[in-house]
Amino acid sequence: MLGMTLGFQEDTMATTPAATHAPAETDGHDHAAHGYITEKDAYLKRLKRIEGQARGLQRMVEEDKYCIDILTQVSAMTKALQAVAMGLLEDHISHCVVDAAVAGGPEADAKIKEATDAIARLVRS
Numbered sequence: 081m082l083g084m085t086l087g088f089q090e091d092t093m094a095t096t097p098a099a100t101h102a103p104a105e106t107d108g109h110d111h112a113a114h115g116y117i118t119e120k121d122a123y124l125k126r127l128k129r130i131e132g133q134a135r136g137l138q139r140m141v142e143e144d145k146y147c148i149d150i151l152t153q154v155s156a157m158t159k160a161l162q163a164v165a166m167g168l169l170e171d172h173i174s175h176c177v178v179d180a181a182v183a184g185g186p187e188a189d190a191k192i193k194e195a196t197d198a199i200a201r202l203v204r205s
Contacts, residue, residue, distance in 0.1 A: 116171040126164050133157040165202055172198070 116123055134157065140150050173195055180191035 114171070114176065116168055119167070119171070123164060123167070126160065130157060130160050130164070133160065162202075169195075169198060169202065 133153065137150065137153050137157065140153065177191045177195050180188045
């Protein structure tokens with residue numbers, strides 16, 4: 081990984097190299113090479129927490145809570161999603177893109193384009 085520390089509140093995801101897994105081709109991508117696979121449980125835990133935050137936001141609106149309190153929770157949820165996105169992006173670059181770059185050829189160019197497009201989407205969001 082790039083040594084980036086993710087801003088999670090309770091614990092951080094370890095930065096460990098991807099393990100070797102059997103290929104699982106379903107959509108044209110080699111899912112065995114995904115860097116996040118070693119941290120899948122941690123990502124799922126984060127996403128479940130974010131899902132709970134979303135339900136909490138719905139409840140706050142249903143209960144007519146103070147606008148600023150709702151906005152504070154929206155901000156916390158947004159930060160949590162951004163942290164997951166940054167972790168996935170970091171894993172993608174340090175595994176998928178690096179592996180493709182080492183292999184060279186058109187796949188390397190495609191992975192770099194794919195990563196830059198993802199970065200652009202994240203910057204715009």
